[in-house]
Amino acid sequence: MQPLTNEQIRAVIARGKLKDTIFKGVGLFCLAIALLVIVALIADMFMKGSERFTLDFFINFASRRATQAGILSAWVGSLLVMLVTALAAVPLGVAAGLYLEEYAKRNWLTHVIEVNISNLAAVPSIVYGLLALGIFVYQFGFGQSILSAGLTLALLILPIIIVATREAIRAIPAMIREGSMAVGATRWQTCRYHIIPYAMPGILTGVIIGLARAIGETAPIITIGALTFIAFLPPVPFTGEPPAGLFDWVMSPFTVMPIQIFNWTSRPDPAFEVNAAAAGFVLMVMVLSMNAVAIYLRYKMRKNIKW
Amino acid sequence: MQIHDNPALKAEARNLNFYYGEAKALKNINMPIYDKKVTALIGPSGCGKSTYLRSFNRMHDLYPGNRYEGEIRFFPDNTNLLSPEVDPIEVRMRVGMVFQKPNPFPKSIYENVAYGLRVRGENNKRVLDDKVEHALKGGAIWDEVKDRLQDLASNLSGGQQQRLCIARALATDPELLLFDEPTSALDPIATAAIEELVHELKKRVTILIVTHNMQQAARVSDYTAYMFLGEMIEFGKTDEIFIKPQDKRTEDYITGRMG
Numbered sequence: 001m002q003p004l005t006n007e008q009i010r011a012v013i014a015r016g017k018l019k020d021t022i023f024k025g026v027g028l029f030c031l032a033i034a035l036l037v038i039v040a041l042i043a044d045m046f047m048k049g050s051e052r053f054t055l056d057f058f059i060n061f062a063s064r065r066a067t068q069a070g071i072l073s074a075w076v077g078s079l080l081v082m083l084v085t086a087l088a089a090v091p092l093g094v095a096a097g098l099y100l101e102e103y104a105k106r107n108w109l110t111h112v113i114e115v116n117i118s119n120l121a122a123v124p125s126i127v128y129g130l131l132a133l134g135i136f137v138y139q140f141g142f143g144q145s146i147l148s149a150g151l152t153l154a155l156l157i158l159p160i161i162i163v164a165t166r167e168a169i170r171a172i173p174a175m176i177r178e179g180s181m182a183v184g185a186t187r188w189q190t191c192r193y194h195i196i197p198y199a200m201p202g203i204l205t206g207v208i209i210g211l212a213r214a215i216g217e218t219a220p221i222i223t224i225g226a227l228t229f230i231a232f233l234p235p236v237p238f239t240g241e242p243p244a245g246l247f248d249w250v251m252s253p254f255t256v257m258p259i260q261i262f263n264w265t266s267r268p269d270p271a272f273e274v275n276a277a278a279a280g281f282v283l284m285v286m287v288l289s290m291n292a293v294a295i296y297l298r299y300k301m302r303k304n305i306k307w
Numbered sequence: 308m309q310i311h312d313n314p315a316l317k318a319e320a321r322n323l324n325f326y327y328g329e330a331k332a333l334k335n336i337n338m339p340i341y342d343k344k345v346t347a348l349i350g351p352s353g354c355g356k357s358t359y360l361r362s363f364n365r366m367h368d369l370y371p372g373n374r375y376e377g378e379i380r381f382f383p384d385n386t387n388l389l390s391p392e393v394d395p396i397e398v399r400m401r402v403g404m405v406f407q408k409p410n411p412f413p414k415s416i417y418e419n420v421a422y423g424l425r426v427r428g429e430n431n432k433r434v435l436d437d438k439v440e441h442a443l444k445g446g447a448i449w450d451e452v453k454d455r456l457q458d459l460a461s462n463l464s465g466g467q468q469q470r471l472c473i474a475r476a477l478a479t480d481p482e483l484l485l486f487d488e489p490t491s492a493l494d495p496i497a498t499a500a501i502e503e504l505v506h507e508l509k510k511r512v513t514i515l516i517v518t519h520n521m522q523q524a525a526r527v528s529d530y531t532a533y534m535f536l537g538e539m540i541e542f543g544k545t546d547e548i549f550i551k552p553q554d555k556r557t558e559d560y561i562t563g564r565m566g
């Protein structure tokens with residue numbers, strides 16, 4: 001074959017570059033569509049709900065009159081349920097991921113467990129709700145409480161945290177693990193001083209993605225029986241009826257943001273639609289700020305971890 | 308191989324075989340490691356040098372499916388390092404290792420060196436400070452880092468990182484130190500510094516070093532072993548191996564006709 005002349009080489013490059021340009025255009029277009037949809041949704045809710053963005057809206061309980069109805073019990077409920085969810089799901093998920101990556105022998109049993117964890121992530125959330133209704137609400141007698149809701153959502157996001165933990169651990173080079181073991185460390189010392197800290201940015205990201213998913217879940221929470229109209233807050237630690245303790249609030253009835261929104265959209269009075277839009281916007285802000293925190297933490301922690 | 312003025316033995320491989328699953332990577336290796344000497348392992352790529360080296364600190368135990376046969380006797384107490392009754396962690400407390408690519412932990416310089424001591428339960432700040440300084444001096448890197456012990460180790464140059472890894476291994480006073488091509492990722496100047504360090508270290512510790520570089524083996528080692536396809540072809544004093552190898556395959560390799 002004859003070597004290409006300079007002109008021919010340039011023609012080849014030009015053809016390649018044309019494809020570059022085309023793809024750039026197509027990619028940008030797709031990205032713009034996705035972004036536009038999100039921005040439009042948020043803007044729409046913001047405008048529809050704008051007249052409710054007053055302090056009252058955040059510190060008022062539910063009410064029969066739309067203009068006086070607020071989201072106090074909903075956002076407090078959401079935050080408390082998330083707290084329980086995180087406290088339950090993070091230790092369980094991280095321990096399970098760590099075990100699977102660092103301790104488990106590679107055999108058929110581990111394989112079955114792995115496949116099942118992926119399957120768990122695909123189980124419809126309503127099924128978790130049914131499961132929780134049977135186990136937490138009735139069997140364990142936790143009732144229709146923050147505790148039941150938190151544990152239900154913890155089950156729901158457990159697979160997300162396990163997978164995130166495992167992926168973060170797998171990204172740690174083998175030579176770091178070997179370096180630790182080579183000075184005589186045990187598996188646990190290696191996990192405690194190296195694997196867990198270095199995997200932390202990835203784990204945190206998974207946790208927050210999981211929580212962001214959980215905070216918007218409605219179906220399982222309705223299944224276990226969250227209230228839709230509630231005019232009190234869970235007791236502050238040590239203030240309830242004696243003997244008041246630190247954790248009385250976990251047994252309290254509650255509502256959460258998505259349920260409050262759902263409830264308002266199903267009212268006949270159209271004035272409540274304004275409330276629903278405003279609450280939807282607040283919920284979006286909650287989710288987006290969780291994501292922002294995740295990005296910030298990951299950036300900050302990754303900065304010091306270089307191989 | 309009758310050499311009369313042999314120094315004391317530090318370790319000895321006896322009929323050592325090693326398997327990665329079904330694949331046999333080491334074939335009936337017998338070899339002495341002399342106390343406070345540098346022994347070099349040479350041989351073409353894939354002949355089993357790393358596999359052999361990593362048997363001395365039971366690194367293969369970290370992965371499933373690996374199997375040893377035979378013994379590595381460790382002196383003066385004559386323990387068999389490969390015995391299932393011997394805890395690999397105990398072995399690694401006595402046998403240190405420096406890897407091919409510098410692998411400092413993403414922590415401070417100080418914490419990198421102190422790690423081996425912390426693992427042994429040492430938490431006294433004075434003791435740690437003392438031993439860290441001593442180890443960094445041993446690794447010939449103290450002067451370069453003494454003013455920035457709290458800096459991240461990953462900010463050091465490659466050669467400095469490798470000397471830090473040596474210091475990390477030295478901090479716990481190993482009896483035997485394993486080096487797996489410690490200079491293959493380094494430039495000539497950093498390499499020279501490590502070679503000089505190895506020379507210095509043999510006053511304190513027995514050294515087993517894998518190298519691809521014939522000149523390096525000749526420069527740093529007292530004894531040399533030539534491996535080929537998982538077998539130990541020839542072992543002897545470095546001068547003798549390089550001047551008049553007994554085996555044709557060794558000769559081919561060191562004269563550059565192979566490998």
Ligand SMILES: Nc1ncnc2c1ncn2[C@@H]1O[C@H](COP(=O)(O)OP(=O)(O)OP(=O)(O)O)[C@@H](O)[C@H]1O
Binds near residue numbers: 332357519
């Ligand atoms: N984890 C492993 N699983 C299976 N086989 C392996 C594994 N590691 C190494 N081997 C094989 O064992 C043999 C010896 O490998 P080893 O890494 O010990 O060679 P080496 O002499 O150190 O080579 P190099 O000079 O390239 O580092 C090779 O055939 C290699 O393919």
Ligand SMILES: [Mg+2]
Binds near residue numbers: 357358487
């Ligand atoms: Mg090797």
